[in-house]
Amino acid sequence: MTQHGEDIYEAIIIGGGQSGLATAYYLLRAGVNTLVLDDQPSPGGGWRHVWPSMTLFSTAEFSNLPGWPMPFYEGFPPASHVVDYLTAYERRYQVPVERPVTVDRVDYDGEYYRIQAGERAWSAKNIVSATGTWSAPFAPTYPGIFAGTHWHSANYPGVAPFRGERVAVVGGANSGAQIAAELTRVAEVTWYTREQPRWMPDEVDGRVLFRRNRQRALAIQRGEPDPGADSELGDIVVLPEVREARDSGRLVATPMFSSLDEVDADHLIWCTGFRPAIRPVRRLLANGPPKHPGLHVVGYGDWTGPGAATITGVGPHAKQAAQKIAASVGKTVK
Template identity: 45%
Template sequence: MSVPDTQVVVVGGGQAGLAAGYYLRRQGLDFVMLDAGSAPGGAWQHTWDSLHLFSPAAYSSLPGRLMPPQEGEEYPDAGHVVSYLRDYEKRYELPVQRPVRVTGVHRDGELLRVETDSGTWRAQVVISATGTWWRPFLPAVPGQAAFGGRQLHTVEYRSPRDFAGQRVTVVGGGNSGAQIAADLAYDTDLTWVTQRPPRFLADDVDGRVLFDVATARRRALDEGRTDAGGVASLGDIVAVPPVREARDRGLLKTSPMFSRLHTGGVEWADGTRAEADAVIWCTGFRPALSHLAPLGLRGPRGHIPTAGTRAVGEPRLHLLGYGDWTGPASATLIGVGRPARDAAREISAFLAAEAT
């Protein structure tokens, strides 16, 4: 199936795609949004049960509409975010088609051809906003194949009820590792393993502060000033209330990274062992960019070099929401608005120039 050509195709209907759609509509552009999910809400539909935002609702909003507060919660949970994104999409009548899985973006003369499992679109510009949730990263560790227990990544974890009474090893010293370790600390025999001792941010630091710090760092770099380190200089883990409580109770003790797995658990270089029924890898994600492989743009660490959000090697492609390399804090609800606005303005100017 082929559909009429359009000015812009947005690949992804999560928070980054919605922010892009909001600003494309304001620019008066013709566009369509293709989302692989079966329902609105993006990756927030698939998180673990206890996940909460780092910031109050008012500081976790997409452009144009404040997220309403959640009754009884200072930091909204994932279900509240899904409801907000569903309402946002409906409120602005964004042209999302789902479920449509994009299999490849190709050059096609003066246009880009977007191949999907539901047909083919051709556009003057493509915005890729697929995020990272769909590409979990698992490190290669000796003995993984020999381990007799259950191994899963952050994306597969849901609730401590699934592990009650079990011996669980959580691997990872970032926010997901800390939050899942705190989730499991009460009802399991927990071993929390990190590459280095965990660095908790000050208890009064939340997403508002992190966004301001990330933005200030980007401004400093753009102006040629010294890099102060940004968010990374503050620590690795936001002390959200459940993490803070488990930490203050002394339940979040860590061990250094083990050297291998064995049939019944994990083992350190000195021969020390910890038995485990399950290992949960909270080891991060990579950008989900396989649909862009036909364009041949991948650079170091799997990133596509960009100038702002625009791909350096293909001016008809913009990338949005993958992290600081596509805009300061662009992988967050509050942070994606500014790069989405800039991308829409740049795309509008590009299309106007092409039309002359």
């Protein structure tokens, strides 16, 4: 079916990472005419861009998208294992993906959404924004001037450029602790945090967090009080290298600076998080829930639901969005 010479779909998913694939899985099983638009040159989503030593917090058996488990890996899988899994998953379920496609804007005419990407355009009854956060890194503003090199965890390349250098790492959560820990092996590191690090119990990893997020999601669905976010356990999962650096005394927090003038280092790495990368649909969200029927957001963390930014946790949220989309076109997600 076409409109104004454009192909019309029952659903278009913007983003081909874990959230987009999970949603596509349910839609395709229900027979919904679906297309995925992905701005990456190949599968893997944001996992193509993490730093070299980054791993999952969970073992492979606790890191599954709907329908097909992640292949076994001894210990915590690295990003390359995740990329291989997402690549195979996309192929296994014959997910229709066009890439690389960078969506510029999405408009709504009261019946159809029109997706514009350069000179190309598509129309759909339903849109899923599943663009994640990795392309929208956040760094706070501080007075003063830092004359060294600024980095963010989004473009941190691993330890090589920092050998023998003085490095300031900012951020008291997982990325800050992990990056600071591995840099203490090769550089003089100052780890800045706004408060003393809140370590999770050493036995807590992604498996515990998955169970907790699942309990939260089920409670919320039943209309019960939220049992509480992961942050009640602490802010930092104590992975083996983090534990070793902390326990050996190499990883020690320093109170946060108030001005960049106070930072005496060659490099400053901001491990200060990300924001939802929703630029194409931002106008249609109005700083809150979608303004129009048929627009869905999946996979942006607690903004869209407990565990929604994790590989295993995104499944229930993807299914919920797919159920609403399928129902709108007279189909059923089981």
